[in-house]
Amino acid sequence: xxxxxxxxxxxxxxxxxxxxxxxxxxxxxxxxxxxxxxxxxxxxxxxxxxxxxxxxxxxxxxxxxxxxxxxxxxxxxxxxxxxxxxxxxxxxxxxxxxxxxxxxxxxxxxxxxxxxxxxxxxxxxxxxxxxxxxxxxxxxxxxxxxxxxxxxxxxxxxxxxxxxxxxxxxxxxxxxxxxxxxxxxxxxxxxxxxxxxxxxxxxxxxxxxxxxxxxxxxxxxxxxxxxxxxxxxxxxxxxxxxxxxxxxxxxxxxxxxxxxxxxxxxxxxxxxxxxxxxxxxxxxxxxxxxxxxxxxxxxxxxxxxxxxxxxxxxxxxxxxxxxxxxxxxxxxxxxxxxxxxxxxxxxxxxxxxxxxxxxxxxxxxxxxxxxxxxxxxxxxxxxxxxxxxxxxxxxxxxxxxxxxxxxxxxxxxxxxxxxxxxxxxxxxxxxxxxxxxxxxxxxxxxxxxxxxxxxxxxxxxxxxxxxxxxxxxxxxxxxxxxxxxxxxxxxxxxxxxxxxxxxxxxxxxxxxxxxxxxxxxxxxxxxxxxxxxxxxxxxxxxxxxxxxxxxxxxxxxxxxxxxxxxxxxxxxxxxxxxxxxxxxxxxxxxxxx
Numbered sequence: 044x045x046x047x048x049x050x051x052x053x054x055x056x057x058x059x060x061x062x063x064x065x066x067x068x069x070x071x072x073x074x075x076x077x078x079x080x081x082x083x084x085x086x087x088x089x090x091x092x093x094x095x096x097x098x099x100x101x102x103x104x105x106x107x108x109x110x111x112x113x114x115x116x117x118x119x120x121x122x123x124x125x126x127x128x129x130x131x132x133x134x135x136x137x138x139x140x141x142x143x144x145x146x147x148x149x150x151x152x153x154x155x156x157x158x159x160x161x162x163x164x165x166x167x168x169x170x171x172x173x174x175x176x177x178x179x180x181x182x183x184x185x186x187x188x189x190x191x192x193x194x195x196x197x198x199x200x201x202x203x204x205x206x207x208x209x210x211x212x213x214x215x216x217x218x219x220x221x222x223x224x225x226x227x228x229x230x231x232x233x234x235x236x237x238x239x240x241x242x243x244x245x246x247x248x249x250x251x252x253x254x255x256x257x258x259x260x261x262x263x264x265x266x267x268x269x270x271x272x273x274x275x276x277x278x279x280x281x282x283x284x285x286x287x288x289x290x291x292x293x294x295x296x297x298x299x300x301x302x303x304x305x306x307x308x309x310x311x312x313x314x315x316x317x318x319x320x321x322x323x324x325x326x327x328x329x330x331x332x333x334x335x336x337x338x339x340x341x342x343x344x345x346x347x348x349x350x351x352x353x354x355x356x357x358x359x360x361x362x363x364x365x366x367x368x369x370x371x372x373x374x375x376x377x378x379x380x381x382x383x384x385x386x387x388x389x390x391x392x393x394x395x396x397x398x399x400x401x402x403x404x405x406x407x408x409x410x411x412x413x414x415x416x417x418x419x420x421x422x423x424x425x426x427x428x429x430x431x432x433x434x435x436x437x438x439x440x441x442x443x444x445x446x447x448x449x450x451x452x453x454x455x456x457x458x459x460x461x462x463x464x465x466x467x468x469x470x471x472x473x474x475x476x477x478x479x480x481x482x483x484x485x486x487x488x489x490x491x492x493x494x495x496x497x498x499x500x501x502x503x504x505x506x507x508x509x510x511x512x513x514x515x516x517x518x519x520x521x522x523x524x525x526x527x528x529x530x531x532x533x534x535x536x537x538x539x540x541x542x543x544x545x546x547x548x549x550x551x552x553x554x555x556x557x558x559x560x561x562x563x564x565x566x567x568x569x570x571x572x573x574x575x576x577x578x579x580x581x582x583x584x585x586x587x588x589x590x591x592x593x594x595x596x597x598x599x600x601x602x603x604x605x606x607x608x609x610x611x612x613x614x615x616x617x618x619x620x621x622x623x624x625x626x627x628x629x630x631x632x633x634x635x636x
Contacts, residue, residue: 106152150452560578
């Protein structure tokens with residue numbers, strides 16, 4: 044092993060452990076790793092930056108923005124309303140999810156689709172009276188994954204692999220993947236996977252309580268109302284001067300003054316007689332609060348009950364790559380940023396205890412919030428967390444603005460499929476047209492660019508170059524060849540699928556393809572096998588990630604709201620993964636080898 048290969052192996056191990064342990068964000072993990080390769084002389088600056096000029100990165104950004112515009116027009120909401128309004132039984136509802144979500148996710152970004160669909164799941168579960176969201180949310184995520192694997196643009200993982208093909212120099216003249224080349228495996232798996240989910244989801248998934256409904260039914264467990272006594276010493280003092288900030292386990296959510304509700308509460312606000320102070324958090328500490336502050340008394344009145352009923356409760360899920368990750372609620376200045384107070388935080392289905400402001404947030408955490416009047420405005424255009432609103436109002440958009448983005452996207456796909464116009468050009472023209480016609484505000488939509496994803500893709504391409512130059516890709520390929528060669532082509536495909544699945548389940552699926560793409564090409568060259576089926580096998584294994592919540596973003600999105608544990612994904616996802624591997628290997632063997 045050379046010095047260069049030792050450095051690359053070190054970088055690979057660092058990236059994998061950093062992603063698994065969440066030492067750094069995914070983008071920063073890749074940046075640090077690639078910079079180490081640059082400093083050590085393995086990569087030149089132009090090789091580090093080469094990925095930013097890759098056409099497929101631009102295509103990914105364009106498609107994500109177009110998907111975002113389609114979501115903002117409310118078209119997906121209207122489709123969901125049309126299909127799910129009359130669903131009566133569990134299998135009927137889940138069957139419609141499988142049909143609609145898998146179809147849409149083949150052409151649209153599955154992250155906003157799942158985000159839009161989650162409130163429907165909660166509402167339907169509540170109306171059913173006996174089916175909890177935990178019986179539906181993982182199947183919702185899995186369905187979006189099944190659909191996304193059916194086309195080139197269905198998931199960013201497929202497009203990332205296509206970008207790697209453009210940048211590779213191991214196999215000269217290697218062609219790009221076609222738009223519907225994934226359908227040979229993707230379409231049968233939508234049918235087979237859909238049947239599997241319909242039959243086994245209810246049996247294998249837990250029946251976890253919906254914490255959101257539990258909160259509303261037992262508000263006194265999480266909210267405490269006190270009233271300022273007449274002639275109290277704190278009358279005329281500010282909230283800060285009355286020492287009502289930074290309380291142990293509690294914080295002041297709002298003040299009810301006559302007919303008015305004041306939220307969030309400014310620290311400089313002066314207190315008045317008869318003010319009702321509503322606290323949230325660890326309500327077991329209310330006795331200490333009343334004991335230490337003789338100017339307050341506990342209350343239970345019609346006014347308080349009425350205010351509680353009208354309280355705007357919102358449930359949200361911290362997004363992957365959100366700036367809130369690894370920050371405490373207090374450090375993030377949550378209330379001032381979003382005009383909302385966090386009442387409770389759930390992680391893995393359990394309510395976290397202790398002082399709310401000290402809780403450090405993680406991706407997938409469920410936040411139960413009391414929202415102020417400006418909450419909807421402050422969260423608009425941001426991807427910090429996904430809202431699980433109960434009463435979702437469809438945006439009022441002119442009919443042509445609703446239809447144009449979807450029709451334009453279908454035309455762009457048509458032109459690309461028949462090689463009339465490249466997808467990059469057609470998608471660019473469509474986005475420019477949508478912005479010029481003001482289908483969506485340009486300032487708002489441009490804020491939706493996922494710069495973390497861009498960095499991950501660009502650095503992944505650079506890492507692949509480093510693995511090839513240093514010989515690491517050949518070392519790993521030689522090792523894999525000695526294991527799979529006795530089993531022939533089938534053994535190669537199964538080995539690639541299993542290896543990719545394991546890595547993708549522990550870290551990001553995008554990291555899995557970044558690490559294995561140069562290995563797969565080297566293995567293809569050494570064994571004189573058509574590289575296309577090996578590349579497709581790796582891509583399906585990375586994108587069809589069902590074993591853990593870590594590997595795919597939609598799995599993480601439903602993790603908190605469903606109150607799931609890792610074993611829930613494993614129980615339902617392992618058989619589906621085995622089925623997917625069997626179908627993938629069989630189809631690729633028949634068509635390509």
